[in-house]
Amino acid sequence: MTSAAHRPVTLLPATAPPLALPVRPAPRRPADLRLSQAVHAELAPAVPGLRRSFVELWRPDAELADRYRRYLRAQHLLAAASAPLQERAAERCAEAGVGAGAREAWAPGLAAYYLRRAERERDRAGHLLADLAAAGGPALLPVVPPLVPPAVPELIMTQYRLIEQGHPVALLGALLVLADSAPALGLAGYLARLTGLPTAGFHTLREHADLAGDHLAELERELDAPPLTDRQRAEVTDGALRAAGLLARLFRDLAGGGRAQR
Numbered sequence: 001m002t003s004a005a006h007r008p009v010t011l012l013p014a015t016a017p018p019l020a021l022p023v024r025p026a027p028r029r030p031a032d033l034r035l036s037q038a039v040h041a042e043l044a045p046a047v048p049g050l051r052r053s054f055v056e057l058w059r060p061d062a063e064l065a066d067r068y069r070r071y072l073r074a075q076h077l078l079a080a081a082s083a084p085l086q087e088r089a090a091e092r093c094a095e096a097g098v099g100a101g102a103r104e105a106w107a108p109g110l111a112a113y114y115l116r117r118a119e120r121e122r123d124r125a126g127h128l129l130a131d132l133a134a135a136g137g138p139a140l141l142p143v144v145p146p147l148v149p150p151a152v153p154e155l156i157m158t159q160y161r162l163i164e165q166g167h168p169v170a171l172l173g174a175l176l177v178l179a180d181s182a183p184a185l186g187l188a189g190y191l192a193r194l195t196g197l198p199t200a201g202f203h204t205l206r207e208h209a210d211l212a213g214d215h216l217a218e219l220e221r222e223l224d225a226p227p228l229t230d231r232q233r234a235e236v237t238d239g240a241l242r243a244a245g246l247l248a249r250l251f252r253d254l255a256g257g258g259r260a261q262r
Contacts, residue, residue, distance in 0.1 A: 027065040036220040039176055039240050046244040050181055054125055058191065067137070071253050072132040075204075079125035081156045085171070086118040088160070088235035092168035106226035110169060113222050116173070127204045135201030146196050151250035158242050166235045172223050173240030176248060179219050182212035 033041065057067060093111035096104065155174070187209060188202035219256040248250070 034220075034224045035228065035236065036176065036223045038233070039173060039223070039237055041238055042237050043177065043180070043244055046241070046248065047071060047250045050244065050251070053248045053255060054181070057251050057255040058187070059129060059255070060194050064191070066180040067254060067261075068191055068195060068197065068201075069132060069135055070149075072128055072135060072137065072151055072201075072204075074250060074254060076125055076128040076132065077152050078155070079121045079128060081152070083118040083121040083125070084173045085156055085159055086114040086121065088164050089168040089171045090114040090118070092162070092163050096167055104226075110222060110226065114171070116166075124204060124208075125205075130205050131201050134203075135197045142224055149250055149253045151246045155243060155246040155250070158246065159239060162235060162239050164244075167232050169226070169228060169232050170235035172219065173236040173238065174217075174243035175219055176223065177240050178244040179212065179216040181247060182216070183209045185209045 002013050039052050056072065058064065093107040093114070096107060109207055130139040159171055191197075192199050193206070228236070241250040
């Protein structure tokens, strides 16, 4: 079960599309914060921009169905690319632990977590394709530049660089941003009503919202468990901040037309 700190806020569809942004107590002094809390505090200035770009993406107009299909394409690409990324992070956990001894006895557990997530992302990528087909999009997606929002490969490649040049624990920062930006429970129904698209086209969006709190809580446990060095903590925060900027840009690109992606 998730705590009140992990419970998403659902904006009323009558005023704006639902968006999950967790309500958190005011940060305590930095020395008192767990790493997950410290990263959330660092991300706080980025939250309004993420919210604005996400709400703009779901503005109710004649283009909404097209934007939803573009969103599904982008989410599929992210899920398909993040599975091998997390598998590589698991490999790097083993490499980083060589010679570290007891100092990184937690690395195998983190590697196992990345592998579990990679399997989930592969399943999610397939479900997103099925949703896209149900929503009137192509069943297969050619991966060519006009169909790929630039923020998608930048987001993935930035995380590859961080785990290759630093410690693979840094990937948890980006994963925290993605988990923290999950859709709220009412979004799937809201979009189905406004677009008139079949409910089968919203299966993954609805499931994502249903499981968001549990996945976020699981991720925060992984983030807070290991005794990280100051450098590793800084790498996690850096990964989170980079991911937040690119995710907001992705939402803005999808909201702003993305006409070449249709």
